Amino acid sequence: MDATHPEGIVEDSLLAGSRFVRACLRKPVDRTPVWFLRQAGRYMQEYREVRKHHTLVEICKQPDLAAEVTITAAEKLGVDAAIIFADLLLPLEPMGLDFEFQAGEGPVVHHPVRTLEDVRALRIDRADDLAYVARAIQTVAAHFRNTLGVIGFCGAPFTLASYMIEGGGSRNYIETKKLMYREPLAWALLLDKLVNVLTAYCRLQVQAGADVIQIFDSWVGSLSLTDYREYAFEISKRLVRAVQAMGVPVIYFGVETAALLGAMAATGADVIGLDWRQPLDQAWRAVGYNHAVQGNLDPITLFAPEDVIRLRVNEILRAAGGRAGHIFNLGHGIVPGTPVENVQAVVRMVHGLGTRD
Ligand code: CP3
Numbered sequence: 001m002d003a004t005h006p007e008g009i010v011e012d013s014l015l016a017g018s019r020f021v022r023a024c025l026r027k028p029v030d031r032t033p034v035w036f037l038r039q040a041g042r043y044m045q046e047y048r049e050v051r052k053h054h055t056l057v058e059i060c061k062q063p064d065l066a067a068e069v070t071i072t073a074a075e076k077l078g079v080d081a082a083i084i085f086a087d088l089l090l091p092l093e094p095m096g097l098d099f100e101f102q103a104g105e106g107p108v109v110h111h112p113v114r115t116l117e118d119v120r121a122l123r124i125d126r127a128d129d130l131a132y133v134a135r136a137i138q139t140v141a142a143h144f145r146n147t148l149g150v151i152g153f154c155g156a157p158f159t160l161a162s163y164m165i166e167g168g169g170s171r172n173y174i175e176t177k178k179l180m181y182r183e184p185l186a187w188a189l190l191l192d193k194l195v196n197v198l199t200a201y202c203r204l205q206v207q208a209g210a211d212v213i214q215i216f217d218s219w220v221g222s223l224s225l226t227d228y229r230e231y232a233f234e235i236s237k238r239l240v241r242a243v244q245a246m247g248v249p250v251i252y253f254g255v256e257t258a259a260l261l262g263a264m265a266a267t268g269a270d271v272i273g274l275d276w277r278q279p280l281d282q283a284w285r286a287v288g289y290n291h292a293v294q295g296n297l298d299p300i301t302l303f304a305p306e307d308v309i310r311l312r313v314n315e316i317l318r319a320a321g322g323r324a325g326h327i328f329n330l331g332h333g334i335v336p337g338t339p340v341e342n343v344q345a346v347v348r349m350v351h352g353l354g355t356r357d
Contacts, residue, residue, distance in 0.1 A: 016080035020149035021211050024249040024271050026292050026325035032317065034350040035151070036343060037253075037299075038333030040073035044340060047073070053176035056101050057081040060086050061132050067139035074148055081149035081212070082140055084205070086133050086157040088216055089163060091197050094126035095183065097164060099210045105168075112167035112233070116186040122194050127200035134208035136349045142207030152210030154201055155237060156217030156252070157194045158232040164190070173222045181233050191235040193265050199242045212245045214273070218332075221256030221275075228260050237267040244268070251294055255332055261286040276301075276331030280319035282306075291327030299330045300340045309342060313349045 005079055005261075014022070020033040025337075030248075040047055050059060050069055057296045059065045066085045074082035089107050099109045108226045113119055143151045162176045163169075170176065180187050182340060202213050218234060236252070243250050252264055253273025265272055266326035274288045284293050301312050320326035334343065 013149065015071070015146045015148075017149040017211060018143065020080040020327065021249065023211055023261045023327050024292055026270075026290075028324045032320070032326055032350055033149075033256075034328035034330050034347055035074075035079040035081040035083065035149075036077065036328050036334055037083075038335075039077060039079065039083065039343075040069045041334060042336040043283070043338040043343075044076070044199070045074070052260045056087065057090075058303075060090060063132055063135035063139060063297060066133070066136035067143070069142055070136065070140050071191050074144075075211070075342055079148070080350075081151050082087075083151040083153060084133065084137050084140060085209070086136070086153070088153075088160065088218075090130060090133065091154065091160070091194075091201055092126070094129040095122045095124070095193070095197060097122070099163075101333060107163065107168055109163060109167045112175070113161075113164045113190065114179070116189070117182060118191045119186045119193070122193050124196045127197050128259055130155060130201050131204060133201075134204040137205055137208040137210050141211075144240055149211045150209055151204030151214055151220065151251075152202065153214040153216060154198045154205075154207075156215045156220065156222070156254075157191045157198070157255075159217045159219045160194055160198075161187075161190055162219050162222075170219075175221070177227075177297070180227075180230055183328050185289070187231065188259040193236055193244070195239050196239060200238055202243045206248050208245070210248065212249050212251060214253060215239060215269070217252065217254040219258065220254040221315075222265075222276055223260070225263060231266065232261055236240055236264075240267040240269045244270070251327075254255070258286070262288070265291050274331060280316050281321065284320070284323075289323070289325075292327065293320075294327040296324070296329070296331040299332055299338070302330075302334065302338045302346070304342075305341070306345055309346060310349055313346055314353065317350070 014030050019029045022029050023033050069085040070082050165176045240250050249270035251271040252269035255275045258278045273285045276296045276298035280296050304339040
């Protein structure tokens, strides 16, 4: 029967949801929890079927469909947490910016924000329009109860501002940084408006049953440490603290952030999401052991043969060293074409090997 864990936890008794939330809070767990960034997406046949009949935004706006896609992916993979199916850019619409996803080109914002006047015109009073995301969370939370953790999410102010200003993805973030350096009033007002809307949006998600909120600052690695501190830190911290005050842990994630990890941790986020470029032990040291970490397998390693994947998974678990507060994940999202069976194999490896505290 169950063996009692030295820390007092009964092995194999934790439901996946509590295992995941406990790890976010750096409490001991019976085995390392695992989930994947972009775990619902085009690499999965079931998702492609739904996408044949609906656009991405249609799926997001129909709570039953969004919940179905979320649940199917999590159950097929056997992960410990389900991230709600939505998109980073959804809050742009109630703020007054129309966008669309163009096939093969990613998101396009039709009238990018470039001046103080543009920023002044953005609305902050319609976050309730995003209630469709909360309804999908309600369905997912009711389905899983405590058997899986339910993750809500939003973009961080810097990363969302970059889409609003550039009008889409960017390589050099020239327009974003021009506004940031040259128009301090517009920059401050834009970030302030974003945090207002994002706080209300996260509150809807938490009230609907999200156990944890992940804040995606995907493109913050384009900033130097000095510029992060000067232009993005305070506003990120405000959002992190506002969400924590709702009673849930916060995961704060970015890519190419090796130089920023200590500063990102200073926002007070419970968990820092790591990309794959730095070994996990080195990155955790930079974050500080008073935070949990999430990561950090290279998503393209999922195309490698299983023995190579196993080596990399082991390396990450060894680097985590059984310390409380490691959530296994990729260093960025699963890409189209990834073999689903390799993703499932990683779950089995982590659950089989995930070091106990
Ligand atoms: O399973 C999950 O992770 C939940 C779903 C999810 C989507 N977008 C659905 C989606 C999540 C968490 C996001 C977040 C998101 N959206 C981010 C942050 C995460 C990251 O990658 O750093 C960003 C930057 C976006 C903006 C965005 N959405 C881009 C740049 C693209 C196009 C990229 C591409 O691969 O085409 C999207 C589209 C998108 N969002 C897809 C999915 C499943 C794929 C497009 C589709 O189905 O048509």
